[in-house]
Amino acid sequence: MLSITLAIIVLFLTVVYFYFKSVYFTLRGPIPGMPPQFLFGNLLQAGIISRKSVQLPDVFTQFHARFGDVYQFWYGSMRLIMINSLEDAQHIFSNRHIYDQGDIFTENMKLMNPNGIICLKG
16 A cells, blocks of 8 residues: 555656646747756756856856847746847837736846836836
8 A cells, every 4th residue: 555655656746847847947939048957947057056156147148159149048947038139129128018027027126126127017
């Protein structure tokens, strides 16, 4: 009886692991970027949370040189789409009604910069 229960628990945890990995830690769409690692995203690969102690702006500069003006960066399980072109930024801000702006991201950014252009809606 114990072995059946243990097998069911292991099977359940395996299914949950693969579900979270496929939903939250998989590159999506045609936007280039590094494949994220489970739970850490690109933070370990970029050296942000390792002994290298690389600064986030330096990482973004390296990713820009490697992947171009638009790329994906995974901050843990949060997917960020980085835009490095003035024309792309103008297009996004002039068509804000088309693009979804997540409430979680907006609320988190309001803590640091409540009047910033990224936090404004409308």
